[in-house]
Amino acid sequence: MRSPIHLVGLKHVVSRPGLGALLLSLALVQTKAQVMTDQNSTASVHPANQSGMFSWTVDGGNQLQQQWFWYALGPRGGSTPPASIDTLPLTQDAQPTPNTLNLGYQGNGFLLTIGYTLTGGAPGSGVSDIGESIRIQNQTGNTLPIIFYQYSDFDLNGAPGTDTITLSGPPRGGFNDAFQTHGPISMSETVVTPPANEGEAATEFSTLAKLNNGSAPVVLNNNATASGNVTWAFEWDLNIAPGGTVLISKDKNLQVPEPSALALVGLGILGLALRRGRFSK
Structure with missing residues (x-):
């Protein structure tokens, strides 16, 4: 809603x-709220509250409850309590084209910008993709220690349910992939660069409660799998050089098969089973 x-x-x-x-x-x-549109897809973002990206529809069905960002100033384990980025002054809120959105936020000594690009598939294809570019620019003459969090709550098949989430990463450590499924429906997110230092797969609201605790630093627990009404989060522990910029580039993809296609697959499997049963008699 x-x-x-x-x-x-x-x-x-x-x-x-x-x-x-x-x-x-x-x-x-x-x-x-801003709404991006492209072919069979829409994505809605509210830049001024924690709703963040609160809807991602593919062929008319919404698969997302919330995906948004938090930050904390200071080193890992010794930072300020996290705050959602919508607590910062909004300096940019523009849609250059119907399928893109650019946001900007002014922090204390840093500038945060987010660029979204929605790429839908042909109507009825069940596929959709969103690319994101997140830039954090240090506007000071000193190294800026900052922690950046992404929190995600996908409700595949349109409602909370029996989903499974798996977080994985490169051999050197960290996390750069999230893969969530609900039956044949799947969501995958890949961090192109840099991988997140920490991750957390959990059940709904537990990670969100930590991010909104308001009184203590937060380090995600690196739990890599969860099942049920699941959520997941990434954490980047950054030290940005004076005047420097860090780019977090990532891409997320939805695969939502049509019910008719699933029915045809089911009928094919049933027919094969019946034929095998007939020949085995």
Whole structure:
């Protein structure tokens, strides 16, 4: 369900028709959810609250509850408590094309930008892809220790259920792949660079509660698998050089077979079983 639009700071001005209408228009632009569209797919992002990316539909079916980002300043294990990026001032919120979205946030000594590109498949194909480029620029003259988190809650098949999630990574350690399934439906995310230092597969809300604890540093527990109503998260422990920029590049893909295609597969298997049974008599 789309998050409501919030209006801030309009008291005492709406009685002035020109100024009130202008401020109302600006407020709507600055806080509304943005919807990317391409062929058989849509993806909705609310940049101003923890809803984040709260919908990803493929051929009319939504597969996502929430995917969003948190950050903490300081070294691993000794940082500030995490905060979601929507607590930072929003400096950019633009859709250059219907299937792209660019967001920018100004932190204390750093600039964070996120670029999304949605690539849908042909109608009825059941496939969709989202590429993401996340840049964190150190705007200070000192090394910036910063921790960046991604939290993901996919509800494959449109509802919480019996999903399985597996996190994996390169031989040198860390995590760069997430693979979640619900029957024949699958979601995969690949981190092109750099791999996350930590990961956490869990059941719904447990990781989210840690990220929102508000009082203590958070290090993900590196649990790599979970089943049921699952969520998963990645953590990057970064030290950005003075004036430097770190790029986190990743891609996620959905495969949602049509029910009719699944039915045909099922009928084929049933027919094969019947033929085998007949010949074995």
